[in-house]
Structure formats: C-alpha cells, structure tokens
Amino acid sequence: MKKGYLAVFLVLMLVFGLTAVGYVADSPKYGGVWKDALQSNPPDLDPAQATDTTSSEMIYQMFEALVEYDNEGNIAPLLAESWDIDGNVYTFHLREGVYFHDTIEGGTPTANGGREVTAEDWVWTFNHICDPATKSPRAYFVDMLVGYDEFREGSADCLAGVKALDKYTLELTIDRPFAPFLATLAYNTFSVMPKEDVEKWGEDWNFHPVGTGAYKFDSWDQDSKLVMVKHENYWMKDNAGNQLPYMDELEFRIIPDYTMMWEEYEMDNLYQTYVDDPFYNNAKDRENYMQRPMLGTYYYGMNVEKEPFKDLKVRKAMNYAINRPALIDLVMNGRGTPAKGVIPPGMFGYNPDLEGYSYNPEKAKELLAEAGYPNGFEVTLQYNTSKGHKRIAEGLQAQYQQIGIDVNLKNVDWGTHLDSVERGEVPFFRMGWVADYNDPDNFLYVLLNSENIGPKGNYSRYNNPAFDEWTKQGRLQTDPELRKEVYSNAEKLVVDEAPWVFIYHYTTHSLVKPCVMNYELPSFGQYSNKFRNVWLNK
C-alpha cells in the first residue's frame, strides 16, 4: 500500500513538475536586450520621409498608424479601435489611453511630455504629411482625401477631408471611392506624430523621433548602432493582460557585409540574421530557420515601345524560354515561388489557377521564327549591381542561349538603373516590387496602368485601354467579389500580353536563436516585424 502511495505521489510530482516546467517555459519573461543587425544605416526615422525597408523596420517599433497588418497580411486595428465606412467617409474610433513617448535619448523629456493622443493629433499629422513643405515622398498615397489638391496648391490652409469629430473620433473623407484606402493607411508614413516635438526639432526631427510605439528612441550612432528602449507607458497588453513590450531594449547594429553578419550570429552576438545564399545549407535544417512567401514579384521588364519587344510573339517567347523552377533551385536555393503572373501568393486577388508560361523552349523557338527571328537575336539586360541579381541574370542568360537569344549583361548602380529605365531608354531590364499595401491595386494599377508610365512605376510602358479600365474599376469598386473578378481579368490580359518576363515571387526568411520566443515572420517580409511581443527565454 505504501508503495502504491509512493508511486502515485511520484507520478503526480512528475506531472506537476513537467507542467510547471512547461508553464515556466511558456510564460513570457521580461527583460533582456534584443540584438539584431541591419545591412545599412536607416536613412529616415521620420515616418513622413521613409521609403525604404530598413527605415520602416525601425519606424514600426517607435511609431504607430491607425491600422496595421497582422502577420498574414490582413488589416487589423492599431490606434483606431474600430471604424465605420459610409460611402466615401471613414470614421475612426480612436483607442483611449495611447500616449506619446515622454522621454527619449536616455531620459531627456520630450516636448509633448508624454501626453495622450487625440483626434487632433491625427488631423495635425495628416496635414503635416500632405503639406508640400514637408516633401513627403509618400503623401500622394492619400491624394484622394478631400481638399488634397487645394492644400497642395496653397488655396486651402488645411485638408478639408480630415476632421476631428471629438477627442477620440477622426473622420477622413475621400473624393472618390478607393477600395484600398484602409490598406494605404497601414503604410508607415501615416503614423501619428506629436506636433510639439516635430516643431521643436525642425530640420533635425529625423534624429529625435518621438512616437507612440512599444519602444522609444534612445541613441543612433550613424553607420554603427541604433538603440531603442522600452516605452513603459505603452498601451498594449498581451492576451493574459501582461504589459507589453517584454524586452528592455532593442539594439540594431549596422553590418553591411552578410558574411560578417553570419559570423556575428554564429558567435552569439545576434539573435536574428539574414541568411545569404552561401550559408543557406548550413542554416536551412536548423530548428529556428523560418521561411515563407512574401508579397513581392521579381521580373524582367521588356519595354514594349522598343524593338524587339514591340512584338508580342517575342515577349511570349521570352517567357516560354525560361525554366523557373530550375532557376530557383539552382541559383536561389529554392527560395522563391515560380511566377505565373503579377500578383504574389497571399495577396487578395491571387489566382492560383492562372496558367502563365511553362518552360517550353520549342514553342519559344517557333514564336521567335514567326516573329522574324529564326536565329534568335542579341539583347542587353540591364540590372542594378548586386551579387543576387547577377546570379539570376547569368542563369537566365544560359537558358536564353538555348533558343538562340544572346543576352549581354550590363550592371549599373541603382540610381543610374532607375533613371534610365523610367525614362524608357532600356529595352530589357531587371526590376522587382514588394507590396506597399496588401492589395492588387499596388501591383496591377501601379506597375502596369498607362497612367503610371515612367517614374510612377510602369517601366515597361505597357498601354492597353481594357487593362486600364479594369484596374481603374478595381480601385473604385468596393464589392470584394467584383474586385476579384476585375483583377482576375486584368491579370489574365497582362500575362497574355507579357510586358514582363514573370520570374518569381519573393520569399522572406529569418534565422533566430532558440531562446527567442514569439518571433514570427510577417507576409510583408522580415523587415515589418514588430518586437512588442517578442521575449527572450534566457
């Protein structure tokens, strides 16, 4: 009998012991310093000016918008608790108890004093962003706000379409239906900023950012290190009601060389790293290597106004000539999804049944012969200097050689590339696009509608009235089913007319240390991760 009690006791101890261990392991721990690396110095910590992913990653930690994307790319409430849409009027019910940072840079009080955010702050922020004097590169994302043109031209003092109805209610009115409007507001430019601090710092505001985010700005040694510290007065709590964020500090070192970044990770000096191709085999089987499709498309643009790409048959042949899965496996360690069209997987309107172009070199040769190039032709591919782009270009060069197309490779730096491509001077060029907002409008309208030929995004100079009409309807239409239909029609048409060589859709990846908890890869890419929920099990 005694032995029986003892056995039961031991079993109970074991069960409770294990549960306790499990509980301890799963309960978030406070404290610790997140150590991470950026490949370049972020140029902008001012949300109104940022256009690059490095700046965005920093801004996401310190600033917040009305809405955000969850990790699956769906719109979720952030500083707006809820919203009503009545035609062209969007009414946002703001979250109460959201405070600006009260101190930055090691305890220096901010000009706003850590006060609560109200609808008036949003009115000021939208006016500040859209003010021509601010020269915000992304202000035009909201050019449908009522009074935008008048304000920009100077005939109005403020945006008529942005109003504070009361302390916690903000009304935005747009002058035409624009289905992705809410999605646009999740872009990091449209983050609330405190007027007092922006005005206090003036031209130096970029170096003293103050927001409402989970982390406060602490220090920024240019080209060396950027440090943020916990915002003690942050509004968000986890599911168990614990105050967020968990970690005390975020430290981002600037390490421009991926080999060095990898070595630092291996020496346990970083918790997370980008894995460059040479290290992929080493990283891929590790427990904490994460990878997922990302909202982006990599393509080679063909200028449809230039020979030989004026001819549809040539453009189709260019698409049939390449073996996408082989290229992705051979050159990119399989880190990509073969592209059948423009819209990436995971985005609203993605069509998994799209036929696209399969590898068919015989058909490509036939099309070339029909187009008057039975022996192929010679063309120069221009790409912006990068080892990755070079590897892909060389892979495709070899594939095109098989059907008689001699592709010469020319690499130039990004500024030169962008300049010459958007002026329509380059017949064949590399380009890629990662979503600003999760909507097909951001791909089909921006990159291929004829209104955007040139710097606004349509570099192939594709121009088809039916496509233009569909992509415009997609903007105006609010019924999701109808939108899906028009975007499906538009994508089928553009794939058939092939102004691009559709190559692959991006994936995003990250390798993190086993002690890192709650770390997830967002569909927008690793850069859009927010660290408010991440904790260190150490």
Add this chain to the structure above:
Amino acid sequence: MGVILMFAYLIRRILTTIPVIIGVILVVFILTTIVPGDPARIMMGQRGDPETIKLIREEMGLDNPIPVQLYDFYKDVFTFNLGRSYRNNQTVVQAIVGRLPVTATLAIGSMIVAVLLGVSLGIFSATHQYTFLDYISMFISLIGMSAPVYFIGLLLVLLFATHLGWIPGTGLGNGEWIYYLLPIVTLGVRPMALIVRLTRSTMLEVIHEDYVTTARSKGLKEKAVIFKHALKNALIPVVTIIGLQTATLLSGVILTETIYSLPGLGRLSIQAVINRDFPIIRGVVLFMALVFVVANLLVDLSYGFFDPRIRYD
C-alpha cells in the same frame, strides 16, 4: 633665420593650397554633376511622384543652371556652409565630424603599425641581407603588397574572431581599443609591406656609402652606425612614401570600414556615392583633399629634420 625661412615657406605652401582646393571643388562638382542618377529620384524610392520629385529638386537647387550651381557651391564652401545630406538631412559637418574619430584612429593606428614594423623589418633585412630571415621578411612584405585588403580582413576575422574567439569581429562595441585591433592590422599591412621594402633598399644603399664606412673605421659601434648615421639618411624616401600612403589609407579605409562595420568616413563616402548624396560626397572629398595636402606639407617640413642640408628658401 631658419625659423623665419621655415615660416615663410609654410605661408607659401598654405597659399598654394587655395588653388588646389579650388581645383578639387571644380573636379568634384563636375564629377557629381555628370554622373547619371538623380538624387531626388533616388530619395523617392522605386515609385516616384513627379510633383514631389520636382519639389525636392527645387529645394536641392538641382533645377538651377549648372554655372549657378557651381557658383553656389563655391560660395557655400568659402562661407563654410557645406549644407545637409540629401539622404537623411544631417549637416555635412556633423556627418564628417561624427565619423572622423573612427577613421582617424584607423589611419593613425595603421600608420604607426606600418612604420614601426616596416622600418624595423626593413633595417633587419638590410643588415642581414640574403639570410633566411631576410627572405622571410621579404616574403611577408610580398604577401602584404599583393593581398587585397578585403581578403586580409576576412582571413583575420575568420581566424581571430570566429575560430579563436580572441578578438571581436565587427563593430565598435562601446569604443574599446580591442575593436580597432584587426581593422588597424588589416589597413596597415599594405603600407607596412611597402615601407619594409623601401627601408631595406635605401638602407642597403646608405650602408655602403663612404660616410658610413668612415663611421665604422672611427670605431663606432654597429648600433650607432646604423641608427645614428645610416638610418637618418635612409628615412627620407620612407617619409615621402608615408605621406603618399595617406591617400592610399584613405581609400583603403573604405573597404576596411565595410568589412568591420565601422562607422567612418569611408563608409560615409561610399554610401553617399550610391545615393548620389552630393553634399556629403563633396564634403568628404574636400576634407580628404585637405588631409592629403596637410600630410604632404608635414612630410616636406620633416625633410629638414632628417637632412639639415635641405633648406626652405
């Protein structure tokens, strides 16, 4: 009298710096103007709004006629107003001053390493000509001359940081000296190799001169012969090379700072070129030109110390 002559020489040299600076400004301006790539466009990212691009170009003065831009640039330089970075709005002076300590530490540290090791090995090789140790020393200097900075840097990190774990690999930590060790060695290897070879050959020439034989015949100890009589004369070409190496160091620093993720002027300038950040490019080039001019002036002045026969008139 000597001091007055030297002072007059100094003034003359400083005055000759002015046309050099004017020339440098002109060359930098022309290069940054003709290079393709619009800074306003690059700032906008891949998707650019023409109206905002126009506003930014206006603010940068990029839509002014070229002669007006050149005039403005000269005016700004001579009024010590180098403007702000197009990229992040930091003032050019802040950007340079903020990064100068890192680059200066690297350049001075590597030059000290290069001179100390280079001159010592050079003397040793010359005084032990055609011995095994001479061959070893020449072999090391040959490697140092031929191996690219990038290669040396990666090897050192792999060995000392990754495998042995003795020294941090990248970054600045909290500014501890240990973080500078590998970058200084990396940057110093090439000038050291050059100095070894030059010291050896000039020493070999000098130790066969009559006055050295005379010194020996007077019964002076070998140490005194080498260090007091031979070395001082052998050092003149070495000092010239040290001055010229300043320029090489300033270019080598770009790679070294990139490998070791150090926030110095090299990284600043390479990023500025990529982003067409004209104010930063112009500021850094101007600053480096000044450093080069000053380094060479100091070298010229030091000749008198090594050889009193050299006069400043």
